[in-house]
Amino acid sequence: MNNNDFIRRFEDIHIGDRPAVGGKGASLGELLNAGVRVPPGFVVRTSAFRAAFRQSGIGPEIVRTIEALHGMGLEEIAAATREIRARIVHEPLPAPVNDAVVAAYEQLARQDAEFFPVAVRSSATSEDSEEASFAGLQETLLWVLGEAGVLHAVRECWASLYSAESVSYRLRLALPEPEVAMAVVIQRMVNARSAGVMFTRSPATGDRSVIAIEGSWGIGSAIVSGEVTPDKFIVSKVTGEVSGRTIAQKAIEHAPDPKHGGIVTRAVPAEQQRQPCITDEELRELVRLGKNIERHYGHPQDIEWAIDRAGAFPDNIYLLQSRPETVWAKKDRERQPTAVPKAHAYDHVFSLMGGRK
C-alpha cells in the first residue's frame, strides 16, 4: 500500500505525526517502529476528514451549528448532534478519498477482500493525550468486512466526533471547533483467543515495580465493556515473580460474527470458564513486551493486547494500543518522598522503633 495525501501506512508513522493521524494512529505507528508486533494497517488521515467536509460543504455548517450550542442544555445538544451524525453517515465520500481508502484496504486485504476482517477506530487528534483524555468517547467498529463495510465504518467514526458527549466535552473546554478533525485507523483484526489490558504500574496502588495484566477469553471488548470479570495477574518487573493471580469465572466471550461482521457475545464452554486465559509462557511474554514499551516511552503505559487463535507462540501475541497511564502520573507530581536521608543510617531505626513517625 502506498502513502498519499489521505492515507499513511503504520510503517511510516511516528509519535510526532499525531496532528495528521490522531493519537491512536500515531501510537500504533510508533509501536510498530519500536519493533512491537502490531496487526498491519493504515490510517485515513485528518486530511481526508477535512477534504470530505470541504467538498460536501457541510463542514462550515456543522461548525456554525456547534458554536451556536454554547450554553445550551443537554437536550438541545443531543438533538443537534443526532442530526449532524445522520448527515455524516449518509453523505457519500468524495471520490479521491473514497478511492484512496478502497485502494489501501484492498492492498491490506490482498485477494480476500470480502472476508478480510478489520477493526476501524477513530483516532482523534486530542484523544489519549495526557492532558485531555477522553478516551472511549469515540467509535470503534470491530470485525468490519468488505469495502462497503469499511467505507461505512469510516463515516461512523467521523460521526462519533459529534456524539453528544464529545461535543459537550469540547464545549465545556472551549476547544476551537474549526480545528477539530479526526483520523481513522484501519487495522487487520486479530481473531483473539484471549485478550485484555496491561498496566505497566499497579492500577490499585501506583506501584511502578509491577505490571498488572487483565485478560479474558475472546476479543478484548468484553473486558472493556465490563461484561466479564477478567483473570488478573500481578507480576514483578524486576524479578518476574507472579505475586497475584486471580482466575475468574469467565462465562461469556466476544467473538466475530462471521456472516454479518461485527461482534457477538457467546457462552464459554463450562470446562473452560475457570481456566486461566493465558499460559505462564504467554504471561511472561506480555510482561517482557510491557517492560519494553514502557522503556521506549519512558513512562508507564496502559496497553491493550490480544493473542490470535491462529499462529504459534510468540508470533500470535499482538499489541493493539498503548497510551500513557494518566491517573497515577497526576498523583506522582504531588507525591512526597517515602523517606528522606538522615544524619546516620541508624536514625531510621529510631524513627520506626521510637513509636513516632
Added chain:
Amino acid sequence: MSAKKHAFPLPSEIETLPGTEGWETMYPYFTRFRPEDDKQFWFYNSMHFPEPMPAFDVITAEVPYTGMGAFTTRVFAFPTALGVDHRIVNGRVYITAYAVTDPAEIGRRAEIFQKRAGYYFENWEKLYGEWQVRVEQLIRDMDAIEVPTLPEFEDEKVVTNATGIAQNHYVREAFHRCIENYSKMWHHHFEFLMLGYGAYVVFFEFCKKAFPEITDQTVARMVAGIDVTMFRPDDELKKLAKLAVQLGIGDKFVPEADPQQILAAVRAAGGAGEEWLLALEQSRNPWFNLSTGDGFYHHHRSWNEDLSVPFSALPRYIRQVQNGESLERPTERLKVERQRIIDEYRALLATDEDRAAFDQMLGLSHRVFPFVENHKFYCEHWHTTRFFLKVREFGALLANKGVLEEAGDIFHLHYSEAEQALVDVMLAWAAGSQPVGGPRWKPMVAERKRILEKLKEWQAPPALGPIPESVEDPALKMLWGITSETLDAWSRPPEEDGENILRGYAASPGVVEGVARVLLDVNDIGQMREGEILVCPVTAPSWAPVFGKIKAAVSDIGGTMSHAAIVAREYGMPAVVGTGHATKRIKTGQRLHVDGDRGVVTIL
C-alpha cells in the same frame, strides 16, 4: 482485624490429654497457665518448639526468654517492645509479647534506646568481631568443663598440690558452670539480634511503602547474604564428595550404608583413605557441630554425634560429581542477580531523596545481616550441641551411680531436679554409702517418657485467647509470619477455604506438583525420596542436604526470613511457609500443588 467471628480457645479451656495426667510435674510452676492468662493472646511457638518439651529441655525456652527480654526491656530499652512470657500446656510452649503503649513511657524509653542502640550501630563491626571471639571462648570453656567421675579414692594431686577441695564439690560447680555458660551464650545471642532485626524491618517497611506490591521474599533477597555460615556445613560435605572422587574412593560410599561401615571401608583404602579421613576431621571441627534440629531439643544430635545425616547426603553428592555435575552454589551469579534486583528497584524510586534513604537503609541492613545470618551456627548449633553433650556427661555420672538407667535420662529431669540427683550422688560418695535416688528418679523418668510420647498426639491450637485488634509487631511478622491476616487464616475452620487448600507465606517463587512427604521429626529425613515435596513443622539448617533432593518445601511455621524460605530461594525451589496446619492436614503420599508465588498449597 475486620470481624472476630473465629476465635482461638482460651488457655483455661485446654484440657489435659487423657493418659498424660501429671505432665505439669515436668515443668516449673511459673510456666503454668493461670486464670488471668485468659485475657492475654498467646501463640504456639511451634517454630522453635514443634514437639512436646522434655523436662530438661525447657531450659531452651527459659534461658533464651531471659536473655531476649533483658535486652529489649532493660538493656537497650526498645521504646515500644518489652519481652515475652512463656507458658507450657500439654508439653507445648506458648508465648505472649508485651508492648509499651503509653506515649510518655515510650518517649522516656526512646531517649535511652537512641543512646544505647546508637552505640551498638555506630560500633557494629568492631563489637561483632569481639562477639565472635567471646562466643568461641564460651564454647571452649564449655568443652573444658570436667565432669568428675567420683572414683573410689580421690586423685593424689589433691594432696600433693594441697588444693584442699575434693572432687564431689566440683560435680555441682561444674554443673553450675555448664548452665551458666549456656545462659551467657543466650545473652550474647540477643546482644545483637533485636537491633539487627530492627535494621532489617526499617528497610522492609520502606520497601513496602515505596513499592506497595513488592513481595516479602523480594525484600529478603535484596538483604540476604550470599556467603552465609549456615551453608558452610553443606559446602564442606560437597568438598568431601569431590575429594572422594579425586582420590578414587567414591565407590566406598554406598547409599543407605551405616556410616561406620563406610568409614571402615575408607580406612581400608590405604593412603587415599587416610587423606580423606584427615579432611573429614578438619571439616568436622567445627562444621559438623550442626544440630539436626534448630538447637532446642537434646535429641537433635549434631552431625558429629550422628554421622548418618551427613553420610546420607554424601553418596548422592559423589554421584553428581562423577556425572560431571557442578555442586558449587552459583555464588557469583547470585551476587550479580542480587545487585541487579537492588539496582532496578532503586531506579524505580520516585525521587533522589528516596534513593539516598534507600541506600542508607539497605546499607545498614547489609552491615547487620552477617550477624543475623551467622549467629545461628555459633549459638543454636555449635554451642548448644556441645552444651547438651556436656549435660549428657552428667547423665553418665548419674547412670554410673545407679540413679538413672542411662545417661540420656537426665534430659527427663528439670535441671533443678538433676542438681538434686547430683547432690545425692555427691553425698553418697562422701558418706561411703549408696545414693538413694534410684527408686525415685527411674520410675519418674519412665513415666515422663511415656507421657511425652502420648503428648505428641495432641493437636496444639496455633494460638490461644482473644485475637488482638492488630498484630503489627515487626519481629513477630518477620520471624513467625504472624500478622492479623495469618491469625485470621489459622483461626478459620478449614471448610471455608475448601478442605484442600492451605494458605501461607509465599517464601520462594515457582509452581510445582509432586508427592508429599510429611516429616514431623528431623531425625526422619532419611525417609525423604528424590523429587518429593517436604512438608514439615519448621526446617533447620541441618536439613540443607535434603534440599538438593526435594521439589518444594511447605512448613507450618515461618516467615520470609525463616530457614526454609532462605534455603528454598537459594536452591530456586518453590516454598510456602507459615501455613499453620500443613503437617496436620497433609498426609505422606498425597499429591500437592505448591504455588510459591502466591503462598497456596492445594491437596490434589
